[in-house]
Amino acid sequence: MDQSKDVVTVIVPVYNAQLYISDCIESILRQTYQNLEIILVDDGSSDQSKDLCNHYSRMDSRIRVIHQVNQGVAAARNMGIRNASGTYAVFVDADDYIDPDSVEYLMQYQHFDLVSCSFYKNFDETDEKIVDVMAGCAYADTDEKKQQLQHGSSLIPGCAYADVQHMSELKKKMMYSSDQVFNDLLASMCNKLFRLDIIRSFYEDLNTDIAYEEDAAFVYTYILKCSSAVICERAYYHYRIHKDSAVHSNYRYFLKNVNDLYIYLETLFQNDAEYESLLYQLQRWIVELSLYGLNEKMNFMEQVKVPSYALPFEEQIRNKDVILYGAGKIGRDYYRSMCRKGMRIRAWVDKSFAERSGNDLPIESPERLSAVDYDYILLAVKEEKMSQGIQRDLVKKGVEESKILWKVPSLFF
Numbered sequence: 316m317d318q319s320k321d322v323v324t325v326i327v328p329v330y331n332a333q334l335y336i337s338d339c340i341e342s343i344l345r346q347t348y349q350n351l352e353i354i355l356v357d358d359g360s361s362d363q364s365k366d367l368c369n370h371y372s373r374m375d376s377r378i379r380v381i382h383q384v385n386q387g388v389a390a391a392r393n394m395g396i397r398n399a400s401g402t403y404a405v406f407v408d409a410d411d412y413i414d415p416d417s418v419e420y421l422m423q424y425q426h427f428d429l430v431s432c433s434f435y436k437n438f439d440e441t442d443e444k445i446v447d448v449m450a451g452c453a454y455a456d457t458d459e460k461k462q463q464l465q466h467g468s469s470l471i472p473g474c475a476y477a478d479v480q481h482m483s484e485l486k487k488k489m490m491y492s493s494d495q496v497f498n499d500l501l502a503s504m505c506n507k508l509f510r511l512d513i514i515r516s517f518y519e520d521l522n523t524d525i526a527y528e529e530d531a532a533f534v535y536t537y538i539l540k541c542s543s544a545v546i547c548e549r550a551y552y553h554y555r556i557h558k559d560s561a562v563h564s565n566y567r568y569f570l571k572n573v574n575d576l577y578i579y580l581e582t583l584f585q586n587d588a589e590y591e592s593l594l595y596q597l598q599r600w601i602v603e604l605s606l607y608g609l610n611e612k613m614n615f616m617e618q619v620k621v622p623s624y625a626l627p628f629e630e631q632i633r634n635k636d637v638i639l640y641g642a643g644k645i646g647r648d649y650y651r652s653m654c655r656k657g658m659r660i661r662a663w664v665d666k667s668f669a670e671r672s673g674n675d676l677p678i679e680s681p682e683r684l685s686a687v688d689y690d691y692i693l694l695a696v697k698e699e700k701m702s703q704g705i706q707r708d709l710v711k712k713g714v715e716e717s718k719i720l721w722k723v724p725s726l727f728f
Contacts, residue, residue: 320350321402321425323418324511326395327355328388332409333363335555340371340378342412348419353378354395359385364409389523389533392504396511396518404511406504410555411437417551421508427475429537429544430508431500433657434552444550445501446657475545482541486589489538490596491603500538502531506552513540522579527572528604532579539587548657569612570605577601622726624695626652631720632691639663640705641695642678645724649695661687684714694721 325343329336343353355368357380365382372378381394392406403425407413424430433446476485489500517536525532538544577597584593606621624645637658639650642665653660668678684692692714694702702721710716 320348321422322350322352322400323348323403323405323422323508324352324354324395324399324401325405325407325418326392326399327353327407327409328358328391328395329355329360329364329368329409330358330385330388330391331360331362331364333360333367335410336364336367337371338412339407339409340368342415343407344371344375345415346413346418347416348422351377351418352399352401354398355380356391356395357382358387358391359383387523387526389521389525389529392533393518393521393523396514399511401511404509404514405507406509407552408505408554410557411505412553412555414551414553418508420549420551424545424547425508427477427543427545428510428513428541430547431544432506432547432552433501433550434503434506434554435550437553437555444657445655446548446550475543477543479542482538482544483589485544486538486587487592488596489535490593491599500534500546502528502534503552503554504530504533505554506550507534509537513537516540522575525572525576525579527569527608528576532576535580536583539583566612569608573601573604573608576604624648624724624726626656627722627725628691628693628720629656632658632693635659635690636661636688638684638687638689638692639695640681640692641665642667643695645697646695649693661689684709684712690718692719694719695724696721697724699723 327339327343332339340353340355343351353375355372355378357365357368359382365380368378368380372380379398381398383391383394388408396404403422405418405421421430421432433444436443436445476482485500490502514537517540518533521533521536523529580597581594584590584597587593609615609619610621626649632653633656635658637653638661639646639653641649642663646663646665650660650663662683663678664681664683665678666681668680692709694705696702696705706716706719706721709719
């Protein structure tokens with residue numbers, strides 16, 4: 316190892332992942348940043364995972380394997396933390412993989428207490444980039460931005476939070492911001508660089524019995540301990556979706572588990588200066604989690620599920636500058652989907668902008684259209700007659716008809 320560079324501990328909880336664990340470990344071994352300590356925690360696997368872990372540990376001296384009886388992913392990660400000797404920590408799940416320059420990229424920003432990135436969802440070898448909507452200008456694609464980040468300057472909103480004062484701004488929107496974007500900070504442990512000294516200040520007290528959104532419980536606890544953070548647009552982590560993924564599981568105790576999560580976080584937030592804001596976000600977030608769980612986790616009958624509106628014209632508007640027209644339920648669903656998919660929303664307009672903006676939504680007057688360059692205007696309204704009226708009005712104002720997109724909104728569950 317290069318003694319001049321800090322050691323990064325990569326912690327991998329492993330449970331019955333024999334189909335994927337080799338891809339995962341090899342992606343870690345291919346890292347361009349070589350000063351790694353790799354801890355594989357076999358959480359009582361009953362398949363060939365433990366043998367594969369042992370095999371790789373014999374191949375590379377940086378790999379350590381810990382075997383334990385099955386206790387769950389949170390306990391497995393805690394075991395890795397307990398045995399870590401690095402300065403920083405990265406978490407990778409056993410069925411996922413990372414790009415070769417992942418750790419090197421994260422370590423560019425090691426002077427921040429937290430480095431958080433976007434990630435990819437991998438469906439049968441097809442990647443969908445999930446962008447952290449707080450990333451904004453944090454992506455250091457110019458020398459000027461790199462210099463700003465290196466000097467710890469604030470690029471708020473949604474970029475570098477360089478001190479405690481700016482961290483309070485991050486906390487005000489880390490779960491659910493005032494513009495109604497759900498779960499602003501991607502609360503996964505696996506797309507981040509953490510400082511181990513900060514983790515050690517709380518991980519033993521973390522409730523490892525939390526059975527749902529355990530990543531969020533960890534990340535939000537960590538953030539409350541941070542003095543600085545940077546949120547990056549870059550994605551390097553590949554989250555593999557397959558039939559055995561937890562996202563596909565259904566279980567009867569979902570609402571109980573959500574309540575356990577709420578009690579833990581509500582208690583945690585009580586001692587923070589931003590308690591009122593955090594409590595509001597938490598309650599909004601819990602409502603969203605509950606609605607999602609009723610649809611996806613509890614195997615309820617289709618006719619009782621809570622619907623959302625699917626984003627139309629997705630391929631057509633990808634990588635285009637878009638104005639979203641309409642801020643009702645349909646517009647909010649479209650807006651959330653567009654933010655999550657990293658689409659370029661140049662403006663969000665509505666004739667009732669004064670009323671909408673009074674609720675802290677980032678809605679502007681349709682007059683904004685004349686001051687913004689765009690490729691398309693996406694109409695987020697339900698009725699065809701209403702859409703036709705809006706289109707006629709826009710055409711009269713000089714908008715090209717081919718740039719106006721509308722179709723009957725489609726509900727999905």
